[in-house]
Structures are given as structure tokens and as C-alpha cells.
Amino acid sequence: MPAIYKEALRPISERVSDLLSRMTAEEKFAQMHAYWLILSSDGNHRERTDLSDEFAGVTEQAGLTERLKLGIGQITRPLGTHIVDAKEGVRAANRLQKTLVEETRLGIPALFHEECLVGLLCKDATLYPSSLNYGSTWDVDLIERAAAAIGNEARSTGCHQGLAPVLDVSRDVRWGRTEETFGEDPWLVGMMATHYVKGLQGRNRDLLATLKHYVGHSFSEGARNHAPVHLGFCELNDTFLLPFEMAVKLANAGSVMPAYHDIDNQPGHSDEFLLTTLLREQWGFDGLIVADYGGVSLLHQHHGISHDAAESAALAFNAGLDVELPKDDCARHLGQAVERGLITMAKVDEIVARVLKEKFRLGLFEHPYRDENGVALQTESTKQIAREVATRSITMLENDGTLPLKGPLRVAVIGPTADDPLALLSGYSFPVHLIISDMLEQTSQVVTPLEALRECLGSDNVSYAKGCHIIEKRMAGAPVFPGDSGGKPMQSSPVSNDVSLIPDAVKIAQQSDVVVLCVGDLSGLFQSGTVGEGSDTDSLVLPGVQQQLLDELIQTGKPVVVVMTGGRPYNLGGQEDKVAALLMAWAPGQEGGHAIADVLTGRAEPGGRLVVSIPKSAGAMPYYYNHKLKSGGTPFAFHFGSRYPFGFGKTWTEFDYSPLQFSQENVAIDDGIVSVSITVRNSGTVAGSEVVQLYVHDKVASMVRPIQELKAFQRVHLEPGASAQLTFSVPTDMLNFTRRNGDRVVEPGEFEVRIGASSGDIRSAGVIRVSGDTRVIAGKWRMVSHCEVSTSDSYIA
Incomplete structure (x- = not known):
């Protein structure tokens, strides 16, 4: 007679209880963390170790084979960690799953998670526009369709949990992760998030969406990554908790991820009120709470509220955490934590029961493997949805009648983002996220504005000059530990100040009828770019010498149409009244060039509306439309306010x-x-x-x-x-x-x-x-x- 937990027709509660009763303490601890592995179809898996592990606080361990015999809760990004063909990646994941299911004592399968905010983060998956693009469509049904398409790609590769969407409410566009937000209005963020979750998870919640970063992450001190958040509960609840509450109650979100920061000196990963009292007891959340990568170890490494890894693990799991990600840096010390009386086995059983319940509910015990021949990425339908989102999100801020472009024209396409495929992508797209590799070969599906305009207008009518660089060589290596408290000294800015390309751009502009100037920023983690996680700024001036390029092009007297891409808005140095037109395209993804060309030529209307106000200057920050009356000072400061406010966007008509x-x-x-x-x-x-x-x-x-x-x-x-x-x-x-x-x-x-x-x-x-x-x-x-x-x-x- 088979064990109760192996009987698929038994109630899940009975299966969980039976399996839990058979587990040793170490097998239970193993369900409370993940491993971050480079998987191999021959079974020779190895642990991932590189510079980013320094941030995550993880250390290489020996004896992976022996440790896998205990089982594992999750596997971190099996296809999103390195460049691997999806079919081969599924084959390797199946090989690991076979080991867990058929070669361990209890046969508990692992749950695989991937990033999927702007498309599944793996080789050859569709590269969708950024969350700012999602929000700028003001179309929740379209975003639900996009999320459903992303979910289908994820399911086809064996992914069980996606680390998206981001529900942070934008408050200060200097923050590098602004690109990951749906905008600055909490209710709009909640609506977008709710529909994203519904689309990603599907009706049966057979793929877990993960709400992050819980909570208030975007209102950090000085808009700096991980910086403390200064909020009372009233504002926290009305502005920052509202989207999470909506996504939990309206969309039955399957997972939540705490944030790295502290609020009023309480780190998110150890906040029992937020993780348990509010989320589970008051809202009725019934899913899994998973740590942000390295977030548990930061309790002792950065926040200094615990002495060591064992105490950090106890603090986080007692507060409400279910699974440590991406590895087991702290969870592997749970045995010590129990021995020291920091956490009880009753609490461990409560947590492991939730993990097992979700694995049973997802059907992992009955269907642990994925058909490698069923991988479906980059289909015509997904490309069409990506293009629709990109097109519908483009927002026109200025137009003197130059747009749409009509008649036979000599068009000069100029700018550092005009023909750079990476400039159309946000930080959680696969090519950008692995920027330390040579990823240009992974951007072949990206259509740049230059390519699309040549296709629309004819190559003979389009000339091109780069004009300047933003970053001449994309590199990793910025320190991610605090630089003024014993960490590495800060690196110098990678942004280029080279002006040598400007004269050639001016010459080409003078020979044209109209100039399309493509400017903006480059997304990249931890200062490998000018926007993105850990790439915060102190200015809203266009990075590098792009403003000088714009100024000199305007002086030619030719109409200059500015197309701005990237993860935050920038000012034009007072030239807003002198440009012929200004379009915000954000990070429009692989179909972004087509979308931009369609709007420029009138094949599509500029249907987007701003979801983040564009402040007059960095001195106005933090700025958002739904501020208090006294926010502007008394009297109102000259620099306060926004030329282009929340909800703004011009169209072809009135x-x-x-x-x-x-x-x-x-x-x-x-x-x-x-x-x-x-x-x-x-x-x-x-x-x-x-x-x-x-x-x-x-x-x-x-x-x-x-x-x-x-x-x-x-x-x-x-x-x-x-x-x-x-x-x-x-x-x-x-x-x-x-x-x-x-x-x-x-x-x-x-x-x-x-x-x-x-x-x-x-x-x-x-x-x-x-x-x-x-x-x-x-x-x-x-x-x-x-x-x-x-x-x-x-x-x-």
C-alpha cells in the first residue's frame, strides 16, 4: 500500500500531514531554501558562484550531491542563470528533478522559479516592454493578455513560480528601479498588478506570481537602492500597501517577496506584523513568502539586527518567511537555531507544511517533469502582443505639427539609442540581466528604431549617425556593499563624455529635412548601466553628452523629433519648447523599433499617457501628482512641479x-x-x-x-x-x-x-x-x- 502522501486522490491536507510525519529535521530544513545551480543534462550540476554572490551573501559549499539527498524546496532560475538553449535547459532541469523524485528517500520534487517581469528571463524568450510601458497603456486587459503570454512561455519551460510583478509605487524617478514600476498612483498600480497576476497565474494558479517588493521599497532615502524608508503606517497603508492588498484579494496572488530595506528601523525580512499579521491574518494570503535574494543574510551583514546566520534565519522564518532565496546561506544553520532555542520545530513544521501544500496543489508530485519538445518561445502571437504593448504605451509630450512624418523626406536618425538593441530593454530582460556576458548575440530579435525607420521610409531616405556614446563599454564590477562602511571604494562613473562624434551628426542633420534624435539611458544592474537595480542617479540631465548633442542639432534649424527611451524620464535642458516633437517610449522591448516607427509615421497613434510625472528638475524630487498641498513649500518653490504631469499625453486630435x-x-x-x-x-x-x-x-x-x-x-x-x-x-x-x-x-x-x-x-x-x-x-x-x-x-x- 503506497504512502498516503503519494496518493493523488487524497485531500492535500492529509498528504501534507503524512509526508511531514515522515521527514527528518534536516529534510524539513531543506524545503525552506533553494539552491542556485548551473544545471547539466548529464547530472553534473554545479553551484553558481560569481561576483554577484558577494552581494547575496552566499558561499560555495562542498558535497552538493550529498545535500541534494535531503531534497530541496526550490531551484533558482534553472534557465535564467546562464546562456543555455531552452530545450537543453529543460532537459537539465528534468535530470535534476529525476534525482530528487527517484533517488531520494521521500521523492519530493523541487519547485523551479524564474524572473518574468518583462518576459521570461531565459534565452530566446520574448522580450516584452518594461513595466512603465505596461502602465502607460492604461489598458489592464492588454496587460493581462501580455502576462498570460509570458506565463505560457514560462510553463513551457517547466517554471512553477515567476518573480513578478513589481508593485512598488514610484515616488522619486532618481531611483534606479523606477523602470520596474507601473507608475506613481497606488490604485493604478494595484489595477495593473491585479490583472498581471491574473494573466500570469491563470485560472488555476498553476504558476505562482510573486508580488514584490513588500513594501515601500520605492520611497527609499534619497532614492538610493536598499536605503531606509521613512514612513508612518497611514501613508504606508494608503499608498504602498494598497496595490499588494488588491493583488492578494482580487487576484489570489500565490507568492510575496519582502524588500531589502528597513522601515522605521525594522527590516522587511523580519517584520512579523507585515509578513504575518497583516498579510496572512488580515488579508487572508495563503501562498508562499520567499526572500529576496540574500535578504535574510543582510539582517546580520547590513542591518546588524542579528549576530550570525542562524539568528538571521530564525528572525526571518519566525516573522513569516517560508523559503530563503537564492541559496541556503542562512537556512543551512536552522539546526543550530533550533538547538539555541531561536526557533521551534513547531514553527518549522508550520512553514514546511505550507511549502508542501503548494507543491501538492501545483501537481508537482504527479507531474514533476516538463516535455522538452513542448518549449514554446518567441511565437508570432507573443511578438504581436509585445508590439501592441510597445505601440500603445508610446506617449507624445510635444508636437508642433511635424508628426506624423508625411511625404518624401530625408530623415536623419541620430543618437546613441537609435541602433542599440540593448537600449530598448529593461534590467530584468535576459540580455541586460546577464550584461557581464557578451549578450549582443542574444538581441537578434530586437528591432531598433533605425532598422524600423529604414523599413518604413526606405533605406535611401534615412541617414544615420550615432552622435555620442552613453557607455562605451558595458562592464560589471560596481561594489554592491555600502562604500563608506568598510566595503570597496566606489568605482568611477562609466558614462562617456566623448564629444568627438557630434560634428558628424550635425553634418548629417544639415543634409536632412527632419532629425529623429534617439536619446535616453541604458539599463544595467549595479551601475553597469545608467538606470536599473542599483543604478540610481542624482540628476535628471540626460546621461553623458546627449544634451550637448541635442543643443547642437537644434542649432542647425532643422526640426528635431526627440524619441526618449529608458527607465526614467529626463529633462531636455530647457529645450522642450524648441524641439519639433517629443515622444516617451520607455523601454519598449524587442518590437520597440516597429512601435516607434509606426507612431512617427502615423501608422499608429501615440496612445500612451504618463504614469510618472516628469519633474521640472531633480530638486523637485520626490515628486508625484498625488502629493499633499504643502509639499511644494511655502511659498511654492520655483523648481517644484511638473511640466508633464501624471496622465498627460497628446494625440493627433483634440x-x-x-x-x-x-x-x-x-x-x-x-x-x-x-x-x-x-x-x-x-x-x-x-x-x-x-x-x-x-x-x-x-x-x-x-x-x-x-x-x-x-x-x-x-x-x-x-x-x-x-x-x-x-x-x-x-x-x-x-x-x-x-x-x-x-x-x-x-x-x-x-x-x-x-x-x-x-x-x-x-x-x-x-x-x-x-x-x-x-x-x-x-x-x-x-x-x-x-x-x-x-x-x-x-x-x-
Whole structure:
């Protein structure tokens, strides 16, 4: 008679209980961590060791074969760690899984995880646009489709958990990881994240999405990587926890990853209130909490709240952690922690039960292997979705009528990002993430703006000059430990100051009818680039000598169309009024060149809208549209504010708005709906789409509230002269905020409802009264607004 845990028809709880009763302490500890291996199909696996291990705090160990006999919780990035053909990678992963299933005492399979924020991070997978592009589409259904496509590629390679999405709410664009965020509005981030999770996980949650970085990571001191976060719980809950709560409650997210920083001196990896009380007990989260890479060892190495690895492991696991990633630097000392009384075996059993439950639920015991012939990457459908996201996200900030490009033109394509495939990718794409290797050969599927424009306009009509470099040679080696407390001295900036290429670019511009100048930054981890994880900045000036290149091109008198790509917005040194047009394309992925060319030539409209405000200067940072009234100082500082605010984006046409109308001007606080209608008309001569945005301002509250907050939006596409009536329904629950005692409440009173084309372009406003007694919001509450569109002359885009 087989063991109960091997009987597939038994209830999962019985299988977990039976297996747990058979496990030794060491076998239990093994389920609480991962191994980061270079896998081989011949079974000669080896541990990954390179410079990045210095950051993760891991050390090479001997006897991998012996340690694998105990089993393992997870395998870290089997295909995303090195350059390996996906089919061979699956074959190697199957070989390791065979060892675990057939050659260990209990036969417990491993769970494989990969990065998948902008596509599966492995060789030949589709390279999607960045999260800023996702957000800039203002299209949650499109992002759900993109995430579903990413999930399908991941499943085909045997991946069980994806380390995405990022729910950090942007506060300061100097932060290198801004490129990984959906934007600066917490509710929009929550909506995008919820749909990303739904798409990635599928209906059966057979691939775990991982919400990160829990929580407040993006509001770090000085916008520096890992820096402390200074937040009280009210703001933490209203701004930074909200997206996580939405993704847990609305999308049943399967995993959560704590962040590296500390909040008010409490590191995220040891915060029992956030990991257990709030996440599990109050929100009902039932998945796995996995450490950010090396995050447990940083409790003693950086934060200094424990003496050694055993104590760090005890702190993290007692707080609520389930699995240490990427290795077992601290978890391998759990036996010592138990002996010292730092953690109990009862707590270990509780954690291991959760890990085993998820493995049973995912079907790993019945289906531990993946068909190597079933790998499906880079299909026509995935490329089409990537192109659609890239195109729909491109945001036009300026246009004097030069765009779209018409007629036979001599076009000079200039700039360091015009023909660099890596410039279109963000930090968690495969070629950029492994930048220490020669990855240009891995970018053959990337279409650059130069290539796409030559295809659209004809090679004879397009000339090219690089103009300048951003970084002449991409290198790793920046110290990732603190540089002023015993770590390595900081390296010098890799950014190029070479101006020798500018004269040739000016000459080519003078021979053209119009200049398309491609500028921006290069994503790269830990200062191997100018944006990305560990690549923070102190300035919003274009990196290197790109501003000088722009200035000299403008002096030629030729119309200069600026296309900015990258992971954060930059200023143009006051030249915004002098350029012919300005497009934000962010990091548009492998199809980005096609998307840019389609918008430049009018084959597609610039449908994107900003999800991060572009501050006037670095001195305005941190800046975000939903700030408090007093944020700008008294009097308001000259440098405060944004030329291009949240929600902004021009199109080929213009739209008129009617005065808004409420269905009723007094709404009950308990179960009320704020219902408001407005008519939008395309007053231009060409078809186009508008993203109609609804903001709310709480006029008088018991706590200080932001000047306005996004509560609803809807995109409509209208033919010239056509109009559409939009009726928004906003539940009164969404008018809540957090009081000092930690409760979310809705207070009665007056709320100003504002509808417009952006946070800075409000077209109509009105006041509605919410009546009743103050209500505490708890458990499941109404988090989502809706919009109905009625007209025969429009369609929802």
C-alpha cells in the first residue's frame, strides 16, 4: 500500500500531514531554501558562484550531491542563470528533478522559479516592454493578455513560480528601479498588478506570481537602492500597501517577496506584523513568502539586527518567511537555531507544511517533469502582443505639427539609442540581466528604431549617425556593499563624455529635412548601466553628452523629433519648447523599433499617457501628482512641479468635455456608488483615442489628504466629430484612508470629483456629499470602479 502522501486522490491536507510525519529535521530544513545551480543534462550540476554572490551573501559549499539527498524546496532560475538553449535547459532541469523524485528517500520534487517581469528571463524568450510601458497603456486587459503570454512561455519551460510583478509605487524617478514600476498612483498600480497576476497565474494558479517588493521599497532615502524608508503606517497603508492588498484579494496572488530595506528601523525580512499579521491574518494570503535574494543574510551583514546566520534565519522564518532565496546561506544553520532555542520545530513544521501544500496543489508530485519538445518561445502571437504593448504605451509630450512624418523626406536618425538593441530593454530582460556576458548575440530579435525607420521610409531616405556614446563599454564590477562602511571604494562613473562624434551628426542633420534624435539611458544592474537595480542617479540631465548633442542639432534649424527611451524620464535642458516633437517610449522591448516607427509615421497613434510625472528638475524630487498641498513649500518653490504631469499625453486630435453630471448629489456612506457622467467629443479632423480620467479630492478629512487621487479611467476611440457618454461608478469604499489606529475608514462629507485628460488638465468638476456615520473598511471591500460607454460612433479602445 503506497504512502498516503503519494496518493493523488487524497485531500492535500492529509498528504501534507503524512509526508511531514515522515521527514527528518534536516529534510524539513531543506524545503525552506533553494539552491542556485548551473544545471547539466548529464547530472553534473554545479553551484553558481560569481561576483554577484558577494552581494547575496552566499558561499560555495562542498558535497552538493550529498545535500541534494535531503531534497530541496526550490531551484533558482534553472534557465535564467546562464546562456543555455531552452530545450537543453529543460532537459537539465528534468535530470535534476529525476534525482530528487527517484533517488531520494521521500521523492519530493523541487519547485523551479524564474524572473518574468518583462518576459521570461531565459534565452530566446520574448522580450516584452518594461513595466512603465505596461502602465502607460492604461489598458489592464492588454496587460493581462501580455502576462498570460509570458506565463505560457514560462510553463513551457517547466517554471512553477515567476518573480513578478513589481508593485512598488514610484515616488522619486532618481531611483534606479523606477523602470520596474507601473507608475506613481497606488490604485493604478494595484489595477495593473491585479490583472498581471491574473494573466500570469491563470485560472488555476498553476504558476505562482510573486508580488514584490513588500513594501515601500520605492520611497527609499534619497532614492538610493536598499536605503531606509521613512514612513508612518497611514501613508504606508494608503499608498504602498494598497496595490499588494488588491493583488492578494482580487487576484489570489500565490507568492510575496519582502524588500531589502528597513522601515522605521525594522527590516522587511523580519517584520512579523507585515509578513504575518497583516498579510496572512488580515488579508487572508495563503501562498508562499520567499526572500529576496540574500535578504535574510543582510539582517546580520547590513542591518546588524542579528549576530550570525542562524539568528538571521530564525528572525526571518519566525516573522513569516517560508523559503530563503537564492541559496541556503542562512537556512543551512536552522539546526543550530533550533538547538539555541531561536526557533521551534513547531514553527518549522508550520512553514514546511505550507511549502508542501503548494507543491501538492501545483501537481508537482504527479507531474514533476516538463516535455522538452513542448518549449514554446518567441511565437508570432507573443511578438504581436509585445508590439501592441510597445505601440500603445508610446506617449507624445510635444508636437508642433511635424508628426506624423508625411511625404518624401530625408530623415536623419541620430543618437546613441537609435541602433542599440540593448537600449530598448529593461534590467530584468535576459540580455541586460546577464550584461557581464557578451549578450549582443542574444538581441537578434530586437528591432531598433533605425532598422524600423529604414523599413518604413526606405533605406535611401534615412541617414544615420550615432552622435555620442552613453557607455562605451558595458562592464560589471560596481561594489554592491555600502562604500563608506568598510566595503570597496566606489568605482568611477562609466558614462562617456566623448564629444568627438557630434560634428558628424550635425553634418548629417544639415543634409536632412527632419532629425529623429534617439536619446535616453541604458539599463544595467549595479551601475553597469545608467538606470536599473542599483543604478540610481542624482540628476535628471540626460546621461553623458546627449544634451550637448541635442543643443547642437537644434542649432542647425532643422526640426528635431526627440524619441526618449529608458527607465526614467529626463529633462531636455530647457529645450522642450524648441524641439519639433517629443515622444516617451520607455523601454519598449524587442518590437520597440516597429512601435516607434509606426507612431512617427502615423501608422499608429501615440496612445500612451504618463504614469510618472516628469519633474521640472531633480530638486523637485520626490515628486508625484498625488502629493499633499504643502509639499511644494511655502511659498511654492520655483523648481517644484511638473511640466508633464501624471496622465498627460497628446494625440493627433483634440477632445472637448461637457460639464459632468451626478446621478445624485448625496450618496450613502455604507453601500453608496458615486455615479457621474460626462460627454467627450472628438473636435478634431482625425480619429483618435482619449483616456478619460476621474480624480477625487476629499475636501475636509480628519487626516491630511492628497490634493487629488485617481479613482477611475476609461479609454475611448472616437471618429472626427463623434462623441461618447461615459458614466463612471465609484464605490464609496474607494474614498477611504487610514487613521492613526490603523483602520481604513470612509468619513462623511464633501468630495470634489474631477474629470479630465490628465491630473493637470481637469475639464470639469463638481462636489458630491457622502452621508452617514464614519465607517471602518475591513475584510473584502469594493476596490474597483467601473465605466459604461454609450454611443454608436465610438468604440472602447
